[in-house]
Amino acid sequence: MNQAEEFVVPDITVRKNAGLSHDTDYTMPQPLDRYTAADHATWATLYARQVALLPGRACDEYLDGIAALEVSPQRIPDFAELNRHLMAATGWQLVAVPGLIPGDVFFEHLAHRRFPVTWWIREPDSLDYLPEPDIFHDLFGHVPLLMNPVFADYVQAYGKGGVKADSLGGLDMLARLYWFTVEFGLINTPKGLRIYGAGILSSSSESHYSLESDSPNRLGFDLMRIMKTRYRYDSFQKTYFVIDSFEQLFKATEPDFAPLYAAIADRPDIPAGDILPGDKVLHQGTQEGWPDTEDA
Ligand code: PHE
Ligand code: FE
Incomplete structure (x- = not known):
């Protein structure tokens, strides 16, 4: 989700949180007693469908992580149990939140190694797509x-x-970086192209599309290019950016961005599907099925 966009609370978030309250930092106790049998069944359905897709598609780092976390296939996980594994591995913690939270609050949590996870799960009539993140996207992804x-x-x-x-x-530029890496990133590995972006890993159709379709572009990671690139939030991506390793991503984003923002602020935005002369083109998309509406 683009954290730089104006913060509006979606209806489903309002409904799911009726009678519950959150702290000033938007955290709340995970309301375990609110999960119905139907909610757990939704988790089980989504989990089974995605897990079957992961071998040969998700990167090894993701597969290792989900195994070590011991995420339950049957029931919505209790954050306290996952936090024991996370704390031991990397010192991160999950915190339950009502849904989307304001960008500045989100950044503060990440800066302190707390990952905000929406506590509720989507309704059975929208298993495949929902515009705002739920627990399946936030946690599984x-x-x-x-x-x-x-x-x-x-x-x-x-x-x-x-x-x-x-x-x-720099917020808009930084939001695009999140979008094209954390949400929709692909990674080149000796075994082939793999997914690491959570927006893809929590979507069965995009797990296929991002790797197997000829329609989208697949371009080598380029920090400044990404910061000027528009994206889609209502359809599959027109362009995916591919990193070679997480070390590459970490190193490329380590320098101070202040001069970078200043240098590229006035450059024009790049439409989501364009290919430019300097791009490292791994695959040029056929553009089949691309929406003709405006990019975000
Ligand atoms: N290095 C960036 C800065 O100085 C911070 C950053 C790191 C942003 C990693 C994104 C990812 O602003
Ligand atoms: Fe997300």
């Missing part, structure tokens, strides 16, 4: 990679970068 030390450090550094970007006019 994001949390396994937080077991990896390099990725764990990257997400914390991102959070600190977000706190800083606020005063530098």
Whole structure:
């Protein structure tokens, strides 16, 4: 989710949280007694479907993480149990939140190695797509990679970068970096192209599409390029960016972004599906099925 966008609380978040309250930092106790049998069944359905897709598609770091976390296939996990594994592996903690939270609050949590996880799960009539993150996206998609030390450090550094970007006019550019890495990133491995982005890993159709479809572009990671690239939040991505390793991602984003924001602020935005002369093109998309509506 683009944390730089204006913060509005979606209806489903309001309904799910009726009668519950959260702290000033938007955290709340995970309301375990609110989960119904139907909610656990939704988790089990989504989990079974995604786990079957992961071999040969998700990167090894993700697969190692989800195994070590001992995420339950049958029931919505209790955060306290996952936190024992996470704390031991990388010092991260999950915190329950009502849903999407304001960008500045989100950055503060990440900067302190706390990952905000929406506590509720989607309704059975919208198993495949929902516009705002639920527990399946937040937990199944994001949390396994937080077991990896390099990725764990990257997400914390991102959070600190977000706190800083606020005063530098860099929030939109930084949000795109999150989008094209943490949410929709692909990684090149000796075994082939693999997924690490949570937006893909929590979506069965995009798990296929991102790797197997000829329609989208697949371009080599390029920090400044990404910061100027528009994206889709209502359809599959037109362009995926591919890293070679998490170390590459960490190193490329380690320098101070202040001069970078200033240098590229006035450059024009790049439409989501464009390919530019300097791009490292791994696959040029056929553009089949691309929406013709405006990019975000
Ligand atoms: N290095 C960035 C800065 O100085 C912070 C950052 C790190 C941003 C990692 C994103 C990812 O602002
Ligand atoms: Fe997400």
